[in-house]
Amino acid sequence: MQILRDCRMLYLKQLGQLLQEAEPVSARAVQAFQQTVGAYFDEMVSTGRRSSFEDAKGLTASRISLVGESDLELEIRLGEFSAHLMERTGGDLWRVYLRFVTLLDRPDLSTADNPVGPRGIALGLTDLCNELGEGHDQTLERIDRLEDYFAKNLTVLYASLNDFLAGNKVGAAQAAIVTASDSAGASGTPVNTPNPAALLQRQLLGPAGEAALPIAGPAAHLFSQAMLERLLTRLDELDKPARPTPVSNFSPTATSPSLETLIPGLFTAEPAPSATPQPLDSDRLGIPSGAPEAATIDAIARIFEAIFASPTLPDPIKSALASLQIPTLKAAMLDAAFFTTENHPARLLLDKMARAALGLAHEVSARHPLCVDIQAIASRARTEFRNDNQVFNARIGELNALIAGRDKAAELAAEAYLPLLYQLDRRKQAERRARQVIDGYLRPDVPASIVGFLHQHWLKVLVVNWMEGGEQSTDWQENLALIGNLLWSIEPKAEIDDRKRLAKMLPALLQRLNAGMARIGLPEETQGAFLDTCFALQTAAMRATGAPPPVPADQTPAIPAAAKPGVSELSAGHLLLKIIDLSGNQAEASRLRAAVRPGVWLSLTLNGKPPICGRLCQISPESGMLLLANPDWQFALAIHPNILEQMLKAGRAQLSSNESLFNSAAEQALRRTESA
Known part of the structure; x- marks a missing residue:
């Protein structure tokens, strides 16, 4: 195959x-x-x-x-x-x-x-x-x-x-x-293969493990069917905003605290900054900790606890997810296959809500249109759910529409930046060509100060010439010829004719050097330091003394032996393209792994700042640069594939659109439970 x-x-x-x-x-x-x-x-x-x-x-x-x-x-x-x-x-x-x-x-x-x-x-x-x-x-x-x-x-x-x-x-x-x-088993009886959520449930069951799990249908180990119905009724009562009433242990006649008490700020337009949603565990419901039902309740509670602790989910989205804690718990109590069914509608609903929220800033307002839509969908799911998963499926359909709309908005935002990406590609092509011709002039005996100047500064002059007029332009031809003349000017001149020629060419050489350095905005002190270096080398050449005098270390530019990351910008009108690129002799793009392709959302942590999340909308066929956009950004981001690859390996970048919120939260809860 x-x-x-x-x-x-x-x-x-x-x-x-x-x-x-x-x-x-x-x-x-x-x-x-x-x-x-x-x-x-x-x-x-x-x-x-x-x-x-x-x-x-x-x-x-x-x-x-x-x-x-x-x-x-x-x-x-x-x-x-x-x-x-x-x-x-x-x-x-x-x-x-x-x-x-x-x-x-x-x-x-x-x-x-x-x-x-x-x-x-x-x-x-x-x-x-x-x-x-x-x-x-x-x-x-x-x-x-x-x-x-x-x-x-x-x-x-x-x-x-x-x-x-x-x-x-x-x-x-x-x-x-x-x-x-x-x-390891003697019976050879088939068993359910565990996933993180199922493992968490079994871990909470203790030594009894799988044998304590319900075989099918609603749980019936501790409770009778009537008792289960009373528990579900109580969850219904908790799911309504009401004045809080203290409750100690579960009983058929106990008065329940409201969900507003358990999750402060849930029913306000803007959650209070200090209002952190709280998980609803078996202790709050008064369920004995040794009961299998307690393992189901506490597994859901710990998964939601991990969701509430997420550093990337904005507070309005956490609030929307929190409102679904009781419907999710009811779904788990009613369906014995909940923890082993990856595509269970209640689990998918949580995953889709997180997927729809990708790219929202962490400090986003609850009044953001996307937050309003997600809150409304969560509210409908919470209000309408009884025992029918079709309610979840309907809401999943609405979330899929939100996801498609946001993806499309990111694509439209990226389209405006394609001319800037094309301009960036041309600049990179110009850099490659300029570096190629400069390296063609260099020999092992060229002083490091001259090599550094050509690689760091004169290369930029040639790039400007190439992009403005190409290799047939007068500026490109003359500034390319200057490299040969500059290198010849610092060679020892034993013959009188060579000295005369050097004296005659120096004014024009100096004039073109000054014009080129000014064109790229090189600081005057840097210009002066380089011209002083040239003067010393050319004086030694006129005297035919052989080895030129040493140049002070602080005036000797470093030679870029390898690719180095750098940050720059391109702008056009109100458009701003931020660029994270490699420059140097080894800056060619490698091929990214197959998972990184247009359509995925990537979260990036840059310089220790809070992560940003954008959709990969374009990979340049020329340079391999990746264009990320987000409908909420006032810019777009172009990043070199080699840099992104290293960030992925270091954990400073993630493929966010491939993640399951429910599974990730279950994995975190399982790790905390195992280490406790």
């Missing part, structure tokens, strides 16, 4: 790049690593059979005696390596797994046997270290180092694979119908 082959190729290529970025090793070592990982991929695709070190937990005394102590330690360490990566890559690996279940048509595929799971990577490390000729201790040390690096960066790789499969119409299997045989 072509999709499977392409996915394998993409996976191995990106994994090899990740390995080299972590610890550069020989090409043969990388190839050995990739071959082993690829063989594991093929084995899992064809048979789903696990590799040996995964059975380390089942080693008996007799088996241990058959392997060396070092081998056994390595087996166990690789098992730990795999388990830790499996845990830390969380939802990203889970989403890829669900698509492999669909692609391979294998609902019985275990998460442990995911073809791109950490187990294959762990096996690859053994052959990597063998190829490098490392001993036992060196191998363990390398595994320790790579474990942390892979844990931080594999999520980007898995997100890329997920986007690749999604782009090829490979859907995610529904978690509720995925089964996997548990190698």
Whole structure:
């Protein structure tokens, strides 16, 4: 199958790049690593059979005696390596797994046997270290180092694979119908494959775990059907604004506090700055903590707690999401498959609200038109929901319309900046050509001060000439010829004719230098310092003394040996294009991973300031520059792909439109619960 082959190729290529970025090793070592990982991929695709070190937990005394102590330690360490990566890559690996279940048509595929799971990577490390000729201790040390690096960066790789499969119409299997045989179990009975929300629920259930979960329909372990209906009635009462009345424990006749009491500021036009929404947990409802129902209630509470703590969601959106806490809880109580169904309407509603709000400034007013629309949709969902998920589906349709409208608004905003992006492309083309011709003049014996001036300043003069008149223009030709004359002027002049020629050409040379430096607005002190340097070098040349006098360090411009990031702007009328670009000898664009393509929303953290979020609307076919726009911005942003790639790897940029708010919040809640 072509999709499977392409996915394998993409996976191995990106994994090899990740390995080299972590610890550069020989090409043969990388190839050995990739071959082993690829063989594991093929084995899992064809048979789903696990590799040996995964059975380390089942080693008996007799088996241990058959392997060396070092081998056994390595087996166990690789098992730990795999388990830790499996845990830390969380939802990203889970989403890829669900698509492999669909692609391979294998609902019985275990998460442990995911073809791109950490187990294959762990096996690859053994052959990597063998190829490098490392001993036992060196191998363990390398595994320790790579474990942390892979844990931080594999999520980007898995997100890329997920986007690749999604782009090829490979859907995610529904978690509720995925089964996997548990190698540690004796019965072989299929079990639900856990996702973050389901794992959180099981964690809160305690040792009883899955056995305490309801089999189907409404919960019935602690409560009778009548008691469940009373709880739902109470939730209905909580969902109405009313004067607060204290309540201790749940009882059929207890008077309930209002949702306004639990979530202050919910029904006001502007939330009070200090009014932080509070999760509704089992303690507030008076439900005994040991009951399975309490695990459901507290799992929802902790997920909403993570949502309320989000540093990126604006307060008006948090307020809208908070108003859906009770409808979401009721949906979870009524549907035993809520936590295992990724596309449950109640969960999708929360995800779509967050998706619709992408790009809103953190300090946005509740009166922003988009906030008003989202609040209205949340209010309708909250008011109309009883026990019918169709209410959620209708509201999801409204949110999809909002999302489409906002995406279109971003596209329209970006269109106005396309001429500026074209101008930027021409400038970059001019820079490449100017650097090329300058480098053609340079020799190893040219003084660093002259090389630095040509690269840093005269290049800008040539760029202006190229953009205004091209290479056939008089200014381009004369300023290009000046480079040759300048370099000739500082060479030793042993012949009298050469000295006469130099004396004759210096006034015109000086005049053109001054004109060029003034054209690019070079500060007078910088102009003067360079002319003093030229005078010293030319005087030495006239005397034919050979080596020129040394130039003070503070007057010697640095030679740009590598690409360096820089910030600039282009404007036209009321339009402002902010540019984050690379300049230098190695500024050529690399190819971004497949997930970064027009249509995604990207969150960027720049210089420690609050993140900004814009939609990627255009990738220049000429320069590779990415154009981001946002209907609320008074500017657009162009960023070099290499810079964005580094930001993604460092965690200072995220593909926001690919995230599930519910799953992300569940993952955060699960981590906090496990560390408590």
